[in-house]
Amino acid sequence: xxxxxxxxxxxxxxxxxxxxxxxxxxxxxxxxxxxxxxxxxxxxxxxxxxxxxxxxxxxxxxxxxxxxxxxxxxxxxxxxxxxxxxxxxxxxxxxxxxxxxxxxxxxxxxxxxxxxxxxxxxxxxxxxxxxxxxxxxxxxxxxxxxxxxxxxxxxxxxxxxxxxxxxxxxxxxxxxxxxxxxxxxxxxxxxxxxxxxxxxxxxxxxxxxxxxxxxxxxxxxxxxxxxxxxxxxxxxxxxxxxxxxxxxxxxxxxxxxxxxxxxxxxxxxxxxxxxxxxxxxxxxxxxxxxxxxxxxxxxxxxxxxxxxxxxxxxxxxxxxxxxxxxxxxxxxxxxxxxxxxx
Amino acid sequence: xxxxxxxxxxxxxxxxxxxxxxxxxxxxxxxxxxxxxxxxxxxxxxxxxxxxxxxxxxxxxxxxxxxxxxxxxxxxxxxxxxxxxxxxxxxxxxxxxxxxxxxxxxxxxxxxxxxxxxxxxxxxxxxxxxxxxxxxxxxxxxxxxxxxxxxxxxxxxxxxxxxxxxxxxxxxxxxxxxxxxxxxxxxxxxxxxxxxxxxxxxxxxxxxxxxxxxxxxxxxxxxxxxxxxxxxxxxxxxxxxxxxxxxxxxxxxxxxxxxxxxxxxxxxxxxxxxxxxxxxxxxxxxxxxxxxxxxxxxxxxxxxxxxxxxxxxxxxxxxxxxxxxxxxxxxxxxxxxxxxxx
DNA sequence: CTGTTAGCGCTTTCAC
DNA sequence: GTGAAAGCGCTAACAG
Numbered sequence: 001x002x003x004x005x006x007x008x009x010x011x012x013x014x015x016x017x018x019x020x021x022x023x024x025x026x027x028x029x030x031x032x033x034x035x036x037x038x039x040x041x042x043x044x045x046x047x048x049x050x051x052x053x054x055x056x057x058x059x060x061x062x063x064x065x066x067x068x069x070x071x072x073x074x075x076x077x078x079x080x081x082x083x084x085x086x087x088x089x090x091x092x093x094x095x096x097x098x099x100x101x102x103x104x105x106x107x108x109x110x111x112x113x114x115x116x117x118x119x120x121x122x123x124x125x126x127x128x129x130x131x132x133x134x135x136x137x138x139x140x141x142x143x144x145x146x147x148x149x150x151x152x153x154x155x156x157x158x159x160x161x162x163x164x165x166x167x168x169x170x171x172x173x174x175x176x177x178x179x180x181x182x183x184x185x186x187x188x189x190x191x192x193x194x195x196x197x198x199x200x201x202x203x204x205x206x207x208x209x210x211x212x213x214x215x216x217x218x219x220x221x222x223x224x225x226x227x228x229x230x231x232x233x234x235x236x237x238x239x240x241x242x243x244x245x246x247x248x249x250x251x252x253x254x255x256x257x258x259x260x261x262x263x264x265x266x267x268x269x270x271x272x273x274x275x276x277x278x279x280x281x282x283x284x285x286x287x288x289x290x291x292x293x294x295x296x297x298x299x300x301x302x303x304x305x306x307x308x309x310x311x312x313x314x315x316x317x318x319x320x321x322x323x324x325x326x327x328x329x330x331x332x333x334x335x336x337x338x339x340x341x342x
Numbered sequence: 343x344x345x346x347x348x349x350x351x352x353x354x355x356x357x358x359x360x361x362x363x364x365x366x367x368x369x370x371x372x373x374x375x376x377x378x379x380x381x382x383x384x385x386x387x388x389x390x391x392x393x394x395x396x397x398x399x400x401x402x403x404x405x406x407x408x409x410x411x412x413x414x415x416x417x418x419x420x421x422x423x424x425x426x427x428x429x430x431x432x433x434x435x436x437x438x439x440x441x442x443x444x445x446x447x448x449x450x451x452x453x454x455x456x457x458x459x460x461x462x463x464x465x466x467x468x469x470x471x472x473x474x475x476x477x478x479x480x481x482x483x484x485x486x487x488x489x490x491x492x493x494x495x496x497x498x499x500x501x502x503x504x505x506x507x508x509x510x511x512x513x514x515x516x517x518x519x520x521x522x523x524x525x526x527x528x529x530x531x532x533x534x535x536x537x538x539x540x541x542x543x544x545x546x547x548x549x550x551x552x553x554x555x556x557x558x559x560x561x562x563x564x565x566x567x568x569x570x571x572x573x574x575x576x577x578x579x580x581x582x583x584x585x586x587x588x589x590x591x592x593x594x595x596x597x598x599x600x601x602x603x604x605x606x607x608x609x610x611x612x613x614x615x616x617x618x619x620x621x622x623x624x625x626x627x628x629x630x631x632x633x634x635x636x637x638x639x640x641x642x643x644x645x646x647x648x649x650x651x652x653x654x655x656x657x658x659x660x661x662x663x664x665x666x667x668x669x670x671x672x673x674x675x676x677x678x679x680x681x682x683x684x
Numbered sequence: 685c686t687g688t689t690a691g692c693g694c695t696t697t698c699a700c
Numbered sequence: 701g702t703g704a705a706a707g708c709g710c711t712a713a714c715a716g
Contacts (some may be wrong), residue, residue: 012410012468012490014709025687030711040685055488060466061403061412062709065692068354070403070469075447080432092421093449097456102463105417105447107435114439121444122401125414126354146397148354232631259632263605286628290572290601356693367703372695387712404693407708 013054024049032060064126072102073313074122076115078134078156080107082311083284084302087132088154091306095314105287112134119143129313131306132156137170137200150316153173154309157304157325164316168300169327170200174207176332177251177279177298182211184338186249186277188220192236192261193253196225201253204281208251220247228253233260248276249338255280255287255297262291262337276337293336301328350541355396364392375400401464406468414444415655416464418457418485420498421477422449425626426644430475430496433648437656443470452477461485471655474498475647479512479542491660496651497644499667506658508651510642511669512542516549519593519621519640524553526680528591528619530562534578534597534603538567543595546623550593562589570595575602583610590618591680597622597629604679606632619680635678643670 019029024043032039032047039047039337064070075092091157093103104122106114107215122130128151134140134156142158143151150164157165181189191208193201205223211216221243226232233252237260240247258280262272270276272293280287283299304330315321335341361371366385374381374389381389392398401448402445417434419427435445446464450457457636464472471491476482476498482608484500485493492506499507505652533550535543547565554560563585568574575594579602594600600622604614612618622629647670657663677683 010708012709016709027688027712028686031686038685043685057462057465059407059709060463061407061468062692063711065401065403065407065694065709066711068692070447080428080435086428089447092450093422097460100463102467103447103577104414105431105435105445106439107432118439120399121402121442123399126401126403126446135707193615210638234377256628256632286598289600354693357695358693368694369696369704370702373702376695380701385701401693404708405695407693408695469714531707 012059013056015056015058018047018051018054018056020301021054022047025135030278048308069128070126071100072104072125072132073310074104074106074118074125074127075133076106076108076118076122076130077133078108078115080109082135083282084135084155087302088309091303091308092131092154092310093306094303095307095310119147119192123148129317131309131313133306136198137168137203138198150313150321152309152313152316154305161325162323164312164321164323165325166305166312167325167327168200168302168305169330170203171207171210172249172327173281173298173300173330174204174209175211176207176330177204177281178208178211180296180332180334180338181249181251181277181279182215182217183278187217188221188246189217189249189251190240190247191223191251191253192233192240192257193223193225194228194232194257198228201225204251204253220245225253228256228307230256230263232259233257233262234264235260237261237268238266241270250276250278252278252280255282255284255295258295258297258337259287259291262293262295266292273336273338273340279338283333288335291335291337293341296335296338297333299331299333301331304328347414354401355398357398360389360393360396361397363396364389399451403615411470412468412493413442414446414467415467415652416446416448416460416467416469416472417475417518418448418450418460418464418472419475420452420457422451424477426477426497426626427475429644429650430651433645434473435648435654436645437649437652445568457485461489463570465529466489471659473651473655475648478540479510479545481538491653493653494651494658496647503667504665506663506665507667508647508654509667509669510542510644510647511672512545513549513552514669515623515640515642515672516546516548516551516593517553518672519546519623520550520553521678522638522674522680523591523593523619523621523624524557524559526619530583530588531559531591532562532589533593533595534575534582534599535563535565535567536570536574536599540570543567546593546595554563562587567595568599569596572598572602572605575599575604576606577602579603579606579610583612592618592620594620594622597624597626597637600637600639600679601629601633604637608634615678617679620673621680625675630677631678633679635683639675641673641675643673646670 019026032044088204130151133154139159140156142160153165157167280297283297361368374386389418446458472493475496481501482498484502495507499509622639625639
C-alpha cells in the first residue's frame with residue numbers, strides 16, 4: 001500500500017490511551033508502569049501488556065516538567081573538527097550513557113556570541129548541567145556568573161580557579177617524555193615544538209626542561225617553536241642537524257611534528273632509534289600508525305578527561321562536588337622510536 | 343561570601359513570577375513575550391523589562407508538550423571516533439543550528455542493542471526526527487518499522503530503498519580520479535585499495551575501472567586490495583614495482599594508503615608526479631597536509647552530506663519530502679601528486 | 685488496591 | 701486589552 005513508511009501522522013499514544021484500553025485510570029496506569037507497589041499484579045500485567053501492544057513510550061518531557069530535572073546535559077564544544085574535543089566528548093557520552101542522561105551537542109566555534117546563543121537554548125531546554133570543551137589548553141573566560149546549573153570545563157579550564165575544570169597536565173607530560181629518554185641513556189635532547197602562543201607548547205617544554213635540569217642537563221640549543229605541522233618538523237630537523245651539535249633525542253611538541261621529524265631524519269640517513277630517539281605528544285592514532293618506526297608518544301588521555309568531567313558534573317548535581325582544577329595524569333606509550341623493537 | 347559560585351538552588355523563575363511582578367496575568371505575560379499583537383505597547387514593555395531583569399528563560403519543555411513538537415532531533419552515530427561521522431555531524435549541526443533545533447548526540451558503537459536503547463530514550467524525549475550515521479558505506483538494516491518520526495540515514499544507507507538516505511557516490515569518485523589521470527596524460531594506472539569487504543573499496547575500483555575501459559584501457563595488474571593503512575600502501579608499492587610492468591599512476595583507496603604509497607615511492611627514488619602520479623580519496627586534512635608532494639584527492643564532502651541529511655529531515659518534517667537514496671557528488675582536489683606544482 | 689483531585693509551566697480559546 | 705479557565709501528559713497526595 002501507499003505510504004506505509006512515511007512519517008506516521010498518527011497521534012502519539014499517551015498514557016490515557018493505555019489506561020482506557022486497560023480499563024483503569026491514568027493514575028493506576030502510571031503506578032503500574034512505574035513499578036510502584038500499590039497495584040495488584042493482575043492490573044500491572046494487563047496495563048503492561050496494553051502499553052507494550054500500543055508501543056507506548058512515556059513522554060519524558062512531561063515527566064521532566066514535574067520532576068524539575070530533565071535528565072539531559074549540554075555539551076558545549078568549540079572545535080568539533082578538532083582532535084581534542086571528540087575523544088573528550090566520547091568519554092563524557094560514555095559516562096552518561098551508562099545512566100539515563102541524554103546529551104545535547106552544540107558547537108560554538110570559538111564564537112562567544114554563538115556560545116551565548118546555544119547556552120540560552122540549552123537552559124531553555126532545562127539541561128541539568130553543562131560541560132564546556134575548549135580547543136586549546138589555555139584558560140578561557142567562564143560562561144557567565146548567572147548560569148543556574150553546574151558547569152564543568154574540560155581541556156580549556158575556566159580562568160576562574162573556583163570553577164570546576166578538568167585539564168591535561170602538560171608540564172608533567174613534558175617531564176615524562178624526558179625522563180623516559182634519560183632512562184634509556186639519552187643525554188643530548190633537542191626540543192621541537194608548535195606555536196609558542198599555545199600554553200600546551202610552553203608547558204610541555206617547561207616540564208621537559210625541568211626534568212633535564214634535575215639531571216644536570218639542558219636542552220640542546222633553544223626550544224624551537226614553530227607550527228603544529230609535519231612540515232615544521234622536517235624543517236626543524238634540517239636546522240638541527242646543520243647546527244652540528246650532538247643530538248641523540250628529539251622531543252616533539254606533537255605527534256604531527258614528530259612525524260615530520262621522523263621522515264626528515266630518515267631522508268638524511270639518520271637511524272631511529274639507534275642514532276636519535278624521537279618522542280611525540282597526544283598518541284594520535286593516524287600519526288602513530290603510519291610512522292616508521294612506531295612513535296613513542298605521551299597520551300593525554302582525552303577520553304578519560306571527558307569521563308572525569310562527566311563524573312564531576314554528576315557529583316555537582318547531587319551537591320557532593322569539590323570545585324577547582326583537576327589535572328589528568330598523562331601516560332607514556334613506548335614504541336620503536338625510542339627503544340629498538342623486539 | 344561562601345558558595346557564590348555553587349549551583350544556585352534558587353527555584354527557577356517562571357512565567358508566573360514575571361506576571362506577578364509586572365502586575366498582569368500569566369496569559370497576558372505570555373502574549374506580551376511571544377509578540378502576539380493583542381497587548382498594549384505599554385504592557386509589553388513592562389513585561390519584557392521584568393522578564394529581562396529576572397533573567398527569565400521560558401521552559402521549552404512546557405512549550406513542547408503543548409506544541410506537540412520538541413524542536414529537537416536525534417543524531418544516532420555509530421563511530422564517533424571515526425573520520426566520517428564527525429564531519430557529517432558538523433554539517434548537520436550546522437544546518438540545524440541556524441534554526442531553533444537542538445541536537446541530541448548518541449553513539450551506538452555498532453551495537454544494535456545499544457542503538458535500540460538510545461532510540462527509545464530519544465523517542466521518549468520526543469525528538470521530531472532522527473539522523474542515523476553509519477561508519478561504512480555498506481547498507482545497514484533500518485531502525486525498525488514502527489519509528490513514529492522521520493528518519494534520514496547518512497553515509498550508510500538503509501537497506502530499504504524506500505527509506506531516506508544520503509550517501510557518497512564512490513563509483514563516481516573512482517571515475518573522477520581516473521578521468522583526471524587520463525586527462526593529464528597517464529595511461530598505466532594501478533589501483534591499491536583497502537579492505538575488499540568494504541563496498542567503498544569495491545565501488546571506487548569499479549568506477550575507476552569503468553573510466554579506464556571507456557578509454558580502451560585496463561588497470562595495470564589486478565586491483566590490489568589490502569587494509570586501510572599506510573603500511574599496506576608501502577607494501578603494495580614494493581609488489582607493484584617488482585612486478586616490473588610500466589606504471590605511471592596509482593589510484594589509492596584512501597588518503598592513508600596514498601600516504602604510504604607516496605612515502606614508499608620516495609624511498610625507492612621514484613619521482614612524483616614526474617614518473618608516477620598518485621591520487622587518494624577523502625581529502626583528509628591530516629594526511630594531505632603532511633604529504634610530499636601535496637596529495638591530489640577526491641573529497642567526498644562529508645560535511646555537505648550532513649547538511650543535506652538535515653535538510654531532508656526538515657523536508658520530511660513538513661511533509662514535503664521525497665524519500666529514496668540521494669548521492670552526494672564528490673569533488674576532485676588537484677595537488678602536486680598528479681600535476682607539478684607551480 | 686483504585687480513582688479522584690491537584691498541579692508542573694506554559695499557551696490558547698473566550699468571555700469581560 | 702486583559703484575565704479566567706481549560707488542557708498538554710504526566711505524577712503525587714489523598715480519599716474511598
